[in-house]
Amino acid sequence: MTLEYDGSGYHGWQRQKNGRSIQEVLEERIAVITGEPIKVIGSGRTDAGVHALGQVAHFQTSCGIPAGNLLKGINSLLPADIVVKSLDDAPPGFHARIDARRKTYLYRIYNGATPTALYRRSVWQVYGPLDTVAMRAAAAHLLGRHDFTSFCTVHTDAVSFTREIYRLEISAVACDPGLFLEIEVEADGFLRYMVRTIVGTLVEIGRGKRPAAEMGEILRGRNRDRAGMTAPPQGLFLKEVRY
């Protein structure tokens, strides 16, 4: 199934002791329909406050309800901030996490002169001019296959820090009520906080606090202390997972 969710009210994707998670709510509500305990496996975790436009997840059931009816039934029971966009029978042995080949994340920055009331839960509000030419020059250093240790939190259980970024696009979008900057990153996988640390570093470069060329040095340094701040979660959207 493909999922859209507003992560504002959740402690992230993964089930945990303190606070509601997307996974937990899905498992509870789907179990009401299927009449059996349900384990939902996502393509990966999203952190607290992070949203999804196209998270993918799978679950096993022997309930026999046709996919179309199951989709309607689950949506009728879900809270308004989680929606199943599509649901289909998976090929035998399909695994939402293991089989994921590419993911695309979108990060939204609001670059107005004053705060935004309407978009406060879905953007990072950055004030002052941002040099998008410098940001794009810096982003070019990250394209391709690299060790991204510098852009990963030290609190990780990752074994390999090598990932391949296929695409990293920065677009200015003029829209009510101001200027948005959209940063889209497509890769074969992401380390924890990787997109948010890339975005935080790009913004420091956009503000002129670091030169664009420093991005290559940060990458080669393989040290989290070299990179910039971690951008806040509410601007981040898991946009697409490809198999």
Add this chain to the structure above:
Amino acid sequence: MTLEYDGSGYHGWQRQKNGRSIQEVLEERIAVITGEPIKVIGSGRTDAGVHALGQVAHFQTSCGIPAGNLLKGINSLLPADIVVKSLDDAPPGFHARIDARRKTYLYRIYNGATPTALYRRSVWQVYGPLDTVAMRAAAAHLLGRHDFTSFCTVHTDAVSFTREIYRLEISAVACDPGLFLEIEVEADGFLRYMVRTIVGTLVEIGRGKRPAAEMGEILRGRNRDRAGMTAPPQGLFLKEVRY
């Protein structure tokens, strides 16, 4: 001052006994800065759940704080769902409601196949195909100076029902996670529920439940029962007020 607000958490613009209003919150917070009771006058009311991208309001103060500092001070005290976008000294005798010459409202419809989690507080979710050609043909009947009794709630204290619509545009906007329809209406003023009743009627026409030509008959009928449903408040934004 120009204001942006997310109306989701308020009982509308106007101060009232049951529940918080935008006006009340502004008056309370501004008074903290100015140290004197404040009366905030808006360009007009917005109903419960309706948002603003560019509401205009004025207040009188003898506090002597320069406009730029006042703007920062007020924003620092306001909740995150109300933002003062700009604040300037007004010309002598300026009145935000009486002097308003034109207003623009924006109405956003989400026309996806499944509900949207991320935009649920800022769109009307309409399922199934909408015939935008028919909607535009119907909208053309409303342009110009007319008696809009058919598009006004019967619960009104309006004296005249004549308004002039300068512009009524319907645009399809393809965007994540689906198709949006934006309806923008510019007029010399609006009756209560006027935009929402126009939108509700346009959607019935877009769904093929009424022919486009019926819009002219509804207008000439001068009877609220002739028009369609009132579209829900959360899709409506007061976009601009001109003086």
